[in-house]
Amino acid sequence: MYYKNLSTEQVKRRQERFGNNSLPEEKPRSAWLIFFSQFVNPLVYVLLAVGLISLLMGKYNEIWFILVVVLLNALMGFFEENKTEKTLAALKNLVHPMARVMRDNVRRKINASELVPGDIVYLGAGEKVPADGELLEVSSLFINEAILTGESEAVKKEIGGEIFMGTIVVNGHAVMKVRTIGAATKIGSIAQDLGETKEPPTTLRVRLEKLTRTLIYISVGLSAVVFVFGVLAKRNPWEMLELAAVLLVAVIPEALLIVVTLVLVLAMRDSLKRKALIRRIFSVETLGSVTTICTDKTGTLTEGKMRVVELDLVNSLMAKKAMNLCNNLGDSVEVALWEHLEKKEKIKPQKISDDFRRTAEITFDSKHKFMAVAVSNEKIEKEHLILVKGAPEVVLKMTNLKEAERKQIIKQVDNWAEKGLKVLALASKKINKSKTEFTGKELVGLSWNGLVGLWDPPRKSVKRALKRAQRAGMKVKVVTGDYHRTAEKIMNFLDISPKKKRF
Structure with a gap:
């Protein structure tokens, strides 16, 4: 189908107006910034203060030792964090998301960052949506919106529906018109909000600050006590002041800073071996504090790879029609049903799908836990059906079974579930004419078709x-x-x- 698309001149004007289709990113830290950030540490402050006291007292060996410790700590942290920053930059340069667009009436592949509002974009299974837009054409389109909603269940999309940057096409294909790009998209708005959120200090940093304060209180307190008692004992005040200063320096553990940094550096390197890239050295501790x-x-x-291993069908013909036609091939369960019909039952599910026309649908979601379709086969028998598949406890309530029969089926469901199987129920109803929408009244008095047990190995x-x-x-x-x-x-x-x- 032809869609009005942008010319090269229009694209240039819109790029000048809207900018690049890229999300707001934190500016890469310069080497100098990374180096000086290593000194933002409460223990460093205390050590430098102790070094100043040592300098005033003329204890030059002590000051040199403290300076070496602080500098060595800064260099260790700097080299690890700088190496990580360079690795991240290299990875970003390797990955350039592409988009298939129509421009100047010609289909072409461009860098996704070059998209502008008004672009016509073509999407297929496995592709990431490059911008927010409106769907102009769809074919069995299912989108994973987990990045926005946290819900792993794929969402079915229709013509005119919205589609969002960063979501993934799980099944089908589509044509979309770009509405918003970059920071103006939904994911861009989230990224901006996250960027404005101040990162809380890690547990280790908080505890180090607490330890530092405690050491300061102890050292200052002891020094004050020694000085006061010395003066009261008629000792030389200058000698007592020097002794108090020595005590103040002695209480502070200079090696603690280097030990903490060394442990974090080793953990950072170990994480890298396990393919985890950590940008800031103190962030290593966050993972260590997970409870x-x-x-x-x-x-x-x-594994997420379902296969049918158990069947308990009452009406085999209608059950297989439900497995075939009440199916969007949108997840591993539906793919497993289709493959079972094709490989085990020697049925051609695509041919049956072509014979029937879907006239109404209630898509599956995690709240109501069932899917229902109304289908019509007007080629041969003028057959009109309502087909349902879903959670047994939900589908059973729609059937005409007696309570005793329902209890027996629930026992079977529990038996299969005890083996670790995912259990689906199938039901159907013949209707007199084609149905174009569901009102809810149709989903009562259904005929029970049976159970399907699927295994998804750990x-x-x-x-x-x-x-x-x-x-x-x-x-x-x-x-x-x-x-x-x-x-x-x-x-x-x-x-x-x-x-x-x-x-």
């Missing part, structure tokens, strides 16, 4: 990683919308003790 890990289950603790590396986290004293919490017995089985397999209290 609780909250993790998703599907795709994080598990990742091999997860068990060892979780054990190490638990040995380090961290609590592990699993946050999931799955049936609780399925989640508990996976947690038991990974040696995470599920609590009785669930939310």
Whole structure:
């Protein structure tokens, strides 16, 4: 389809007006700034104060030792942080996101930073959305908006809907018209807010400041006591003042600064070996102070690669139609259903999809936990159907089954869930004519079609990683919308003790 697009001249004018399509970034720190930032440390302040006292007392050996310690500490921190800054800069230069656009009536690939409002952009599966815009054309489009919402479930998008920079096309393809770029986008606004937020001091820095204050109080207090008692004992005041100053210097542990920095540098290097790049040396401690890990289950603790391993179908024909037609191929569950039909049942799901026309839909979301479609096959039998798939406890309420039958099915669901399977329920209803929208009244009195059990194996590396986290004293919490017995089985397999209290 043809869309009115921008000319080269229009693009130039808009680039002058709106600037580059790039998010606000913190300016890279210069080498001098990195070096001098190493002196912003309460222990450094105390050591320099002690050095000044030593200088006034004529103890030049002491002052040289303190200066060497402070300088060595600054150089160690500087070399590590400067190396990290250079690595980050090199990585940024390696990555240049591209965008497929229509300009001067010609499709071309450009650097995403060159986009301007009004550009026509083409999107496909796996691509990152390069700007905020409006959808002009869609085909089975599902977008992962986790970067904005934190919700890992892909969202279905329709023509006229909004689409946001930084989100990812999970399935389908689309054409969008750019509305806003750079800092004016949703993610740009979030980035600006985060940039304005003052970073709180790390726990280690707070404790070092507290220790420094305590040492100052102790050293000053002891020095004052020695001086006062010496004067009261008729000792030479100048001698007592010198003794008090010596005591003041002696209480401060000069080596503590270098020990703390050395430990942080070694931790920073160890993190780098494990492919974690840490910009500031004191940030290493933040990871070390983590007490609780909250993790998703599907795709994080598990591989995220579903496959059908159990079937309990009452109406096999209608169940397979539900697996086929109540399906957007939007996540690993729907892909697994499609692959099962194709490989195990020897059905051609694409052909069946082509025969039926979807006339209405309720998309799946984590709140109502089901998907429903109205489909029509007017080529052969003029067949009109409502097909539903979703969580068993939800779909069962829509069916015409008796209470005893529902309890029996729930037992089966629990049995499969005890094995760690994700369980889906299927239901259907024949209707007299095509339905163009759902009012809610249609989803009652459905015929029960059966259950599907899917297995998503735990990742091999997860068990060892979780054990190490638990040995380090961290609590592990699993946050999931799955049936609780399925989640508990996976947690038991990974040696995470599920609590009785669930939310």
